Amino acid sequence: MGGNFIIVMNIIRLSILIILGLGAIWFAWRVFMTSSMVRSALSLLASMAILGMMFLVMEAEFLGVLQIMMMATEMSIMAIFMMMYMMDPGGMGNMDMSHQKKLSIGTSLVAGAMVIVAVSFSNWETIATEVPTPAKQNYDLGMELMKRSMMIFETAGTSILVAMIVSTATALPFKNKKDD
Known part of the structure; x- marks a missing residue:
């Protein structure tokens, strides 16, 4: 019974990590898709807070709490400074937040391909048998x-x-x- 319980818990943890990871990616994408600097900062805060939750799921409580606390403070300060200094922080004007779209899409595709190649052809060591x-x-x-x-x-x-x-x-x- 103990072995089955551990397997079920690992499957649940993996499922939660996948859901949180997809949420973090979605909010990170929203950072660049909004014309409002404030919404962009809040989307970045959500993405970083979800990463902190992922640390918590992986039982790295210190890193998870630290990530959430640091990002909440940092993004709050960033949002305040953006509202002070930006011409259109609410995104109500016709200001376009994306620049050099073709170059950035090409760069991200090349970088993504390089990461996939690096991960695929790396000589991975054996899995650790003892973990603290x-x-x-x-x-x-x-x-x-x-x-x-x-x-x-x-x-x-x-x-x-x-x-x-x-x-x-x-x-x-x-x-x-x-x-x-």
Whole structure:
């Protein structure tokens, strides 16, 4: 009974992953098909949140929660800045959001073919016989982030914060004292 239960659960997980993957692809496609920058940001948020849910289904809870939290914050800030700086953030005008359509379609077809060829002709190693438990994987990832990579993340976070402050400061109107 235990073996059948595991097989059924794996089939259910695989089915959920396929459904979530298709949803992520659909929302990613919607990012480029809308003329509204706000709807584009929300579609990107949905796509990234679905990727976080896929991590959760694969029992990588730390990565899943981190993905969802980071993308929710990032896309919210992006939507706010797009509404501040774009001429037509709501997409109500006749602004076309797609550029160089033939070139981008050709490039995506060539890149897709290259990925398929690379995956098809790669020399894949044998499947791992021992896999650490999800708790051990999360522990190892946390130790990696807190040791070697912490300075990189701290520097990137500080740089992003400075960029947000600078861009907000440059958007503020400058009043000259001589004008009074």
